[in-house]
Amino acid sequence: MADATPGKLDGPGFSPGHESEGRPAALIAWSLYILSLPSANLLVIAGLIVAYAGRGGSDGLSRAHIDAQIGLFWSVFWWTIALWFMIGACVIGTAITPPMGIVLIPLALVLGLALLFLTVWFTIKSIIGLVNLMGGKAP
Numbered sequence: 001m002a003d004a005t006p007g008k009l010d011g012p013g014f015s016p017g018h019e020s021e022g023r024p025a026a027l028i029a030w031s032l033y034i035l036s037l038p039s040a041n042l043l044v045i046a047g048l049i050v051a052y053a054g055r056g057g058s059d060g061l062s063r064a065h066i067d068a069q070i071g072l073f074w075s076v077f078w079w080t081i082a083l084w085f086m087i088g089a090c091v092i093g094t095a096i097t098p099p100m101g102i103v104l105i106p107l108a109l110v111l112g113l114a115l116l117f118l119t120v121w122f123t124i125k126s127i128i129g130l131v132n133l134m135g136g137k138a139p
Contacts (some may be wrong), residue, residue, distance in 0.1 A: 026062045063067065065132075094108075
């Protein structure tokens, strides 16, 4: 152990990333995010895996895109879980007390529209991210 400075990242097996190394991963991940809509969101998981795999070998602009992809996935994931939970609560509430269905059924429909909006927002955000990556801009 010649130099054991904490925080120094130049040991064996470590190669600092370069911006161009992470660009293909960012490009593939944005593309998979966009294609997730016709694939019933299965390709989002593949895009997330590509983003996490390409994260270590990227730097600069490509790292910013990969971090944005990972953040976008997790924010949409948790919003989706929350909306489905609320829709389920509306359905259970309507089943337990049918008169409450007057309020809960329209609320469940509004929450379903919020899910649709979330999907459209995710797709548009992914298209904008891909366009920005191709133009050399930050996400």
